[in-house]
Amino acid sequence: MIQPAMAxxxxxxxxxxxxxxxxxxxxxxxxxxxxxxxxxxxxxxVVISNRSGAPGLVRAEAxxxxxxxxxxxxxxxxxxxxxxxxxxLLDRGVxxxxxxxxxxxVGTPLLDAFPNAILNIHPSLLPAFPGVxxxxxxxxxxxxxxxxxxxxxxxELDGGPIVLQAAVPVLPGDTVDTLEAxxxxxxxxxxxxxxxxxxEGGWTIAARRFVSVAAS
Ligand code: GRF
Numbered sequence: 001m002i003q004p005a006m007a008x009x010x011x012x013x014x015x016x017x018x019x020x021x022x023x024x025x026x027x028x029x030x031x032x033x034x035x036x037x038x039x040x041x042x043x044x045x046v047v048i049s050n051r052s053g054a055p056g057l058v059r060a061e062a063x064x065x066x067x068x069x070x071x072x073x074x075x076x077x078x079x080x081x082x083x084x085x086x087x088x089l090l091d092r093g094v095x096x097x098x099x100x101x102x103x104x105x106v107g108t109p110l111l112d113a114f115p116n117a118i119l120n121i122h123p124s125l126l127p128a129f130p131g132v133x134x135x136x137x138x139x140x141x142x143x144x145x146x147x148x149x150x151x152x153x154x155x156e157l158d159g160g161p162i163v164l165q166a167a168v169p170v171l172p173g174d175t176v177d178t179l180e181a182x183x184x185x186x187x188x189x190x191x192x193x194x195x196x197x198x199x200e201g202g203w204t205i206a207a208r209r210f211v212s213v214a215a216s
Contacts, residue, residue, distance in 0.1 A: 016044075017096045020097060021057075021100050022051050022056075024054075025055055025057070028059055029056075031098065031192055035192075044065050046068055046088065046094065050070060050072045051071070066092070070084050078105075082108070089114070098121075105157065111153070119153065119163065121194075122149045122158050126149040131158065135180045143170055145170065148165065149162055150162075150164045162210060163194040166190050169182075
């Protein structure tokens with residue numbers, strides 16, 4: 001039985017976060033930079049990747065952050081993989097888990113270890129265009145506005161309570177690449193901000209909505 005994360009996990013007074021990646025790691029870099037600029041009062045205790053070649057691991061190492069590779073293909077089951085991630089995070093006193101381009105579904109062992117304490121960033125205005133290739137989906141659907149969403153992770157794919165969103169116009173002549181680049185600018189802006197809001201506390205989930213306690 002994995003014990004859930006304690007809300008008191010801090011390092012030098014700074015709440016500890018863990019970042020899960022699978023690839024490029026530009027959102028990870030945005031978090032590293034926001035912490036360095038003093039805009040996000042947190043410490044990244046560990047970066048975990050399910051791919052050993054993920055370029056984001058190099059960014060973590062350059063930032064002096066511990067890295068762990070847990071290759072999902074080497075585990076006997078999805079639950080075993082999830083349990084290993086949960087243990088690695090809990091061992092390091094992580095209080096909030098931030099998915100940043102982590103291309104695996106989060107299962108029950110990890111969700112139970114971090115109740116309402118896993119965030120994800122998605123490149124669309126959810127609930128529109130969940131899943132992979134969100135920018136391509138937006139272009140193909142012909143929407144005029146898309147964007148980025150930070151949400152709490154639940155068992156529903158890209159379906160948890162929304163913490164923060166930013167809108168991005170789709171411009172005539174946009175390709176997947178140009179749209180992705182414009183959405184990424186907003187992702188890098190709102191992810192540190194959403195983490196700050198969640199770590200600050202004073203919120204609750206009411207009827208699947210993320211609301212500040214004062215306003216609930
Ligand atoms: C981002 O678009 C994020 O929203 C999505 O995966 C992409 C990861 O990019 N979940 P990066 O690895 O952070 O550069």
